[in-house]
Amino acid sequence: MSSDNVMQLAKRLDHSEIYFKKACLQIVMLNDKLSSASRRYRMPHTSGRRSFRYSLRLRLAAIEGLRNVYYEYAMIKAQEMQQVRRDSEEEEEEGHVMPKPQRNLTCTQCWDTGHTRNFCKTEPRCKVCKTPGHKLGDSRCSSYQIQESVIAFNGENNILSNFYPCELNIFGVQHKSAEHAFQYAKSLRCGDLEAAKSIQEAKDALSAKRIGDKVRINEQWTESCENVMSEIIENKCVQVERFREKLRSVKKNTLFAESTFNDKWGTGLDKAGTENTKASDWPGQNLLGHIIGKVAQKIRKRKKSDQWSQPKQSSRQQKKHSTTQKNIAEMLRSLRANTDAESGSGCDASSETDSEPEESGKG
Numbered sequence: 001m002s003s004d005n006v007m008q009l010a011k012r013l014d015h016s017e018i019y020f021k022k023a024c025l026q027i028v029m030l031n032d033k034l035s036s037a038s039r040r041y042r043m044p045h046t047s048g049r050r051s052f053r054y055s056l057r058l059r060l061a062a063i064e065g066l067r068n069v070y071y072e073y074a075m076i077k078a079q080e081m082q083q084v085r086r087d088s089e090e091e092e093e094e095g096h097v098m099p100k101p102q103r104n105l106t107c108t109q110c111w112d113t114g115h116t117r118n119f120c121k122t123e124p125r126c127k128v129c130k131t132p133g134h135k136l137g138d139s140r141c142s143s144y145q146i147q148e149s150v151i152a153f154n155g156e157n158n159i160l161s162n163f164y165p166c167e168l169n170i171f172g173v174q175h176k177s178a179e180h181a182f183q184y185a186k187s188l189r190c191g192d193l194e195a196a197k198s199i200q201e202a203k204d205a206l207s208a209k210r211i212g213d214k215v216r217i218n219e220q221w222t223e224s225c226e227n228v229m230s231e232i233i234e235n236k237c238v239q240v241e242r243f244r245e246k247l248r249s250v251k252k253n254t255l256f257a258e259s260t261f262n263d264k265w266g267t268g269l270d271k272a273g274t275e276n277t278k279a280s281d282w283p284g285q286n287l288l289g290h291i292i293g294k295v296a297q298k299i300r301k302r303k304k305s306d307q308w309s310q311p312k313q314s315s316r317q318q319k320k321h322s323t324t325q326k327n328i329a330e331m332l333r334s335l336r337a338n339t340d341a342e343s344g345s346g347c348d349a350s351s352e353t354d355s356e357p358e359e360s361g362k363g
Helices: 003-047 050-093 178-189 193-201 205-213 219-239 241-249 271-275 287-300 315-322 328-346
Strands: 150-153 165-170 173-177 255-258
Touching: 003 050, 003 178, 003 219, 050 193, 150 271, 165 178, 165 219, 173 178, 173 205, 178 193, 178 205, 178 219, 193 205, 219 241, 219 287, 241 287, 255 287
Parallel strands: 150 255
Antiparallel strands: 165 173
């Protein structure tokens, strides 16, 4: 097979990934509507106004039918992606390789791209001022300034870090850390079900990140990744008491900073460089730090009430949340089965009538 076929496979994969993600978003939206309509459907039964249930039954049937269509469509797209990946493996065996995202190598010694520290032959220099002769956070740097109001964090031992081990139930799946949840959502929304399964089984957050870094991302994920991270951090605040109390205890003017060399989520500097460099001169965007700061502001505006505590769950919900997803490839089928089980008792139009039961008594 020629290189033209390789490019066609890449286009097919992009097309399937885009429509798979759109179908999943529609399923989530329709499940929310189905849940809301089911609650409205049960209310007239308890209040004795059963005449209102006919129109609601029709609405439930329409929503459920449309949702089933999207289920089948998403399954078709998932199968297409798996088939394309199998075809790409055959291409690799024949000597053709599908184009993969290039990894941007950055040297942490001279801060040039294209090589790593182990192969660097240039004199070390500061990443901020680009001047050789001193390290990050050194007083000789032109951007040197002690940041007293900055809390720099990184690593699995810091509660503020996404690498901190903690049990989280996010998007209906149990995760070992916030990083597991983020990389899982990334791989799932980009259509890489095998990577999602591997991320769930990863023993630590670093292993999960390494798997997630190999996922071929799409434009939709690039646009939605910040919203996903915000949702994960808010869930962590609700479910991890130590994290919540840490955010509540900080001062109002505190600036959170992820002190990693990641120029998007972190400051782009190590801990010493972050704490001793002007915040305006940080090379990274520090998106994770800003998200945590926004969540901390929300906590300070609330009293110590049940609003930020873990809601009580029924035994059925606890059992559902404690069950991990064994087979990611059958995710959509499992989701469909669970939703049908929850809403089926009050949504079957053929098994219920509006007539009141006859009352019998002694004449």
